[in-house]
Amino acid sequence: MEKLESRLDRLEDTHRSVIAAAYENMAGTNQIHRAILQLLDPPSFPALLETLSGDLSDTLRIDHMRLVLEASQEAPSLQGLGDVLRIAPAGFIADHVAGGRSLRDRKVTLR
Structure with a gap:
């Protein structure tokens, strides 16, 4: 019985890890989608450069681009x-x- 409980605990830990990784992947995917939509929005090249230096850097959480x-x-x-x-x-x-x-x-x- 102890062996089965130990195995069940390991499976539950694995399940939690898989679920956490899935949520993290979804968050990263959503971040990239927001960034791509921001890149498609500017109507001109100078506006694109402004987006790159401002909003997009913030969305991607990077310091320099x-x-x-x-x-x-x-x-x-x-x-x-x-x-x-x-x-x-x-x-x-x-x-x-x-x-x-x-x-x-x-x-x-x-x-």
Whole structure:
């Protein structure tokens, strides 16, 4: 009988852990959905940059956010659009994703 009670206790603990993880996953999913809806809302690029630096950072609970755009030449029209926007030279994103490693072609890169 003690063996069965012990097993039942372990099963109940496992059940509680699974339920807690499910609620945590739902909360994370809802947070991402709110963030995506905020990204779809701005009517212009400057408004999107404002959203990135304000509301979206708060929703995702992060301190800093950057939008990195690659440009093969200087882009004076993009200068002064806010602190969240960074202009990088062409190839910067590929170098950043590779992290100094030689990567074979992949359809998806997980970070």
